[in-house]
Amino acid sequence: GQQLNQSPQSMFIQEGEDVSMNCTSSSIFNTWLWYKQDPGEGPVLLIALYKAGELTSNGRLTAQFGITRKDSFLNISASIPSDVGIYFCAGPYAGNMLTFGGGTRLMVKP
Amino acid sequence: KAGVTQTPRYLIKTRGQQVTLSCSPISGHRSVSWYQQTPGQGLQFLFEYFSETQRNKGNFPGRFSGRQFSNSRSEMNVSTLELGDSALYLCASSTGEGFYYGYTFGSGTRLTVV
Numbered sequence: 001g002q003q004l005n006q007s008p009q010s011m012f013i014q015e016g017e018d019v020s021m022n023c024t025s026s027s028i029f030n031t032w033l034w035y036k037q038d039p040g041e042g043p044v045l046l047i048a049l050y051k052a053g054e055l056t057s058n059g060r061l062t063a064q065f066g067i068t069r070k071d072s073f074l075n076i077s078a079s080i081p082s083d084v085g086i087y088f089c090a091g092p093y094a095g096n097m098l099t100f101g102g103g104t105r106l107m108v109k110p
Numbered sequence: 111k112a113g114v115t116q117t118p119r120y121l122i123k124t125r126g127q128q129v130t131l132s133c134s135p136i137s138g139h140r141s142v143s144w145y146q147q148t149p150g151q152g153l154q155f156l157f158e159y160f161s162e163t164q165r166n167k168g169n170f171p172g173r174f175s176g177r178q179f180s181n182s183r184s185e186m187n188v189s190t191l192e193l194g195d196s197a198l199y200l201c202a203s204s205t206g207e208g209f210y211y212g213y214t215f216g217s218g219t220r221l222t223v224v
Contacts, residue, residue, distance in 0.1 A: 042200050042215030096141055097166050100153040
């Protein structure tokens with residue numbers, strides 16, 4: 001399947017900081033999905049984007065569907081400790097299959 | 111509304127053995143997809159079943175197989191286990207008719223092959 005390049009791979013956050021991560025692809029996607037995975041659990045859908053240029057919010061999370069349809073961004077404002085986890089971007093291809101980015105691991109600054 | 115249930119949660123098997131994992135989707139969902147998650151390869155699509163038929167298949171060897179029953183519950187089987195099959199196996203449930211709500215994943219089965 002297509003590859004999604006997600007960056008950064010990991011980052012440390014301090015409570016109250018804003019966080020940004022992005023996902024790029026060499027292929028066009030018609031849908032972008034953002035998931036969060038906590039340790040020992042399956043990914044949970046945070047935001048779904050369906051139209052190029054679309055900006056969607058879910059509480060402190062905001063995601064954008066890039067105008068070229070080859071990228072997407074996720075921002076978390078005023079981070080809190082429970083934001084720790086791994087965030088994945090994903091895009092469907094060839095029907096009902098998802099390809100995932102490598103993930104961005106959010107950790108708390110000691 | 112019950113979520114996606116995967117059993118067992120943890121499994122330890124020996125090389126060469128076979129294993130069967132189970133997934134019960136959200137009520138009313140007809141599509142079950144399976145993914146393998148490893149630190150090295152990330153999340154990779156295995157296959158999707160829709161109304162008891164395999165609709166899509168990822169790039170995995172024939173040792174990986176699955177099936178879906180009339181109540182939409184799905185099983186996946188891995189035969190002749192190899193050390194590299196150690197992974198978190200996730201199943202995901204969806205209506206299978208468009209991607210408007212993404213998937214709902216189960217908590218996964220952690221398989222360790224020794």
